[in-house]
Amino acid sequence: MPTGIQLxxxxxxxxxxxxxxxxxxxxxLGTPLERVAVELNLRILDKQDYSRTVLxxxxxxxxxxxxxxx
Amino acid sequence: xxxxxxxxxxVQLRSRLIVGTGKYKDFDQTRRAIEVSGADMVTVAVRRVxxxxxxxxxxxxxxxxxxxxxxxxxxxxxxxxxxxxxxxxAQAAGITNLVKLEVIGDQKxxxxxxxxLIEAAKILVKEGFIVLPYTNDDPIVAKKLEEIGxxxxxxxxxxxxxxxxxxxxxxxxxxxxxxxxxxxxDAGVGTASDAAIAMEMGCDGxxxxxxxxxxxxxIAMAEAMKYAVWAGRLAYxxxxxPKKLYANASSPIExxxx
Numbered sequence: 233m234p235t236g237i238q239l240x241x242x243x244x245x246x247x248x249x250x251x252x253x254x255x256x257x258x259x260x261l262g263t264p265l266e267r268v269a270v271e272l273n274l275r276i277l278d279k280q281d282y283s284r285t286v287l288x289x290x291x292x293x294x295x296x297x298x299x300x301x302x
Numbered sequence: 303x304x305x306x307x308x309x310x311x312x313v314q315l316r317s318r319l320i321v322g323t324g325k326y327k328d329f330d331q332t333r334r335a336i337e338v339s340g341a342d343m344v345t346v347a348v349r350r351v352x353x354x355x356x357x358x359x360x361x362x363x364x365x366x367x368x369x370x371x372x373x374x375x376x377x378x379x380x381x382x383x384x385x386x387x388x389x390x391x392a393q394a395a396g397i398t399n400l401v402k403l404e405v406i407g408d409q410k411x412x413x414x415x416x417x418x419l420i421e422a423a424k425i426l427v428k429e430g431f432i433v434l435p436y437t438n439d440d441p442i443v444a445k446k447l448e449e450i451g452x453x454x455x456x457x458x459x460x461x462x463x464x465x466x467x468x469x470x471x472x473x474x475x476x477x478x479x480x481x482x483x484x485x486x487x488d489a490g491v492g493t494a495s496d497a498a499i500a501m502e503m504g505c506d507g508x509x510x511x512x513x514x515x516x517x518x519x520x521i522a523m524a525e526a527m528k529y530a531v532w533a534g535r536l537a538y539x540x541x542x543x544p545k546k547l548y549a550n551a552s553s554p555i556e557x558x559x560x
Contacts, residue, residue: 242350262356269394271387276394294350296391298361300332301347301377302322302462302489302511 237289248287255283258295268297306535308507310484311432311453313371313400315342318501319531320373320486322511326520329364335514336365339524343371345402345511347378348392367397373434375402376422380415385422389431401426402456402509404436412462416443420450427451436488439473441480448481455481456509459500460490463512467496471503478504494523494530501534502542 236247241257248257254277258265270277271294277285287293308315321341326332336344344365352358365372374392379385382405389401405422407415414437426433433452437443444455457477460466467490468474478485484506491497491513500508508531517523 242353244353261351261353263351263353264360267360267362267395267397268351269391269396271391271394276390278394279396294391295353296348296395297351298346298372298374298392298395299349300323300326300329300361301349301375302324302345302509 237287237291239287240290240292242293242295252287253283254281254285254287254293257287257293258282261295263295263297268295270295306539308484310434310486311400313343313432313453315371315507316340317342317528317531318507318535319497319527320345320507320509321514321524321527322509323361323365324511325515329359329361331520332361332515333364335520335524336370338521338528339514340528341370343373345373345375345509348374348376348388348395371400372398373400373402374398375436376404378406379404380406382418382422382425385418386425389422389426390429393431399430400432400434402434402436403452414438414458416440419443420446423447423450423452434486439470439477441473441476444477444481444485448483452483454484454486454506456486456488458489459487459496460492462489463516464490465492465513465516466490467492468499471499474500474505475503491527494526497527497530498534498537501531502537504538507531 308318317340319341320343321339322345323332376385376388385405405415405418407413423433434454435447435452436456439457447455459468486507486509487500487505488509491510497508514520514523
C-alpha cells in the first residue's frame, strides 16, 4: 500500500501525505493563503473551502499569485 | 486639478497615469518608481506561485493593495478560454474585481485578437467583472466593447514595449469621439511627449510599463511621465489655440518707434 498521494502542483509532480487538505498543502509550500488563488482539477476553489477540501491521488492544482506585469 | 478625478467602473483615481510593475530590476525599484509616478492604479500579471523557492518575495509586499488599486492582467493569453480562466483566478485571489483583459493575437506584434477580446469581454462583464480591455486603435471595436459594458477602452498607441508613440493619432481621436467611457492609451508610449500628446488629444489616461521600467533611469522617467500626463491633461482642459499657417504678432502694432 502506498503511503502517500501523487499531486501535480503547478505542473510539478510531487508526493504528499494522504488526507492533505488544500490549506495544509499551501502551508507546506510556504505560500500565504490570502494572496493566492487555487484551481483544483480546473475548478476554482473558494478560500473558505481550503481547510475542508481533502486532496486525492492524481489531483491537479494550479496555485497562482500576482507578479510584476504590464 | 483637485476635482479632476478619473472614474473607471466606479473606481476613482486621482492620477491619470496607470503603471505596470513588470521589467524592473527588483521589487524595491518597482516600489520607488510607482511611488514617484504618483499612480493610483497598477497592473500585475497572474502567474504560478514558485513552489520550489519557499522564500521568494511577493510583489504585494512592496505594492500595498490598500494603497494602490491592483489591476490584474491576462497577459500571455492567446485564447478566450485562457483569458477568462486567468481573469477568474485573479478574482479568486480576493483583492479585486478589476481585470485588464488581453487576448493576444500574435507573438511578434502582441496585437490584440479583437474577435477573441469581444467574446471574452462579454463573458466577464456578465460575471460581474469590471473589464478594462486592451484593444487595437480601431473605433468600431472600441464601440462594441463599450456596448458590451466594458468600463473603459484601452487602445494601444503602438505595439507593447515598442516605444513608438502614438502611431495612429487620428484613430485615437475618432475613438475618443465615438465612445463615452474613458479612453486610456495603453502600450507603446516611449517618452514623456507621447503621454502628453495622448492627454492633449482628450484621452482620459495613459497606461505604461516599459516606457518607465525600460528607461535608463526608471525613477526619473516615472517622474517625467507624471508631469507629462498632468501637462497634457491641463493643456487639453485649457483648450489649445487653433493652428494657423501665418504669423499673428504677440506684441502690439501701436507705439512702435519711428
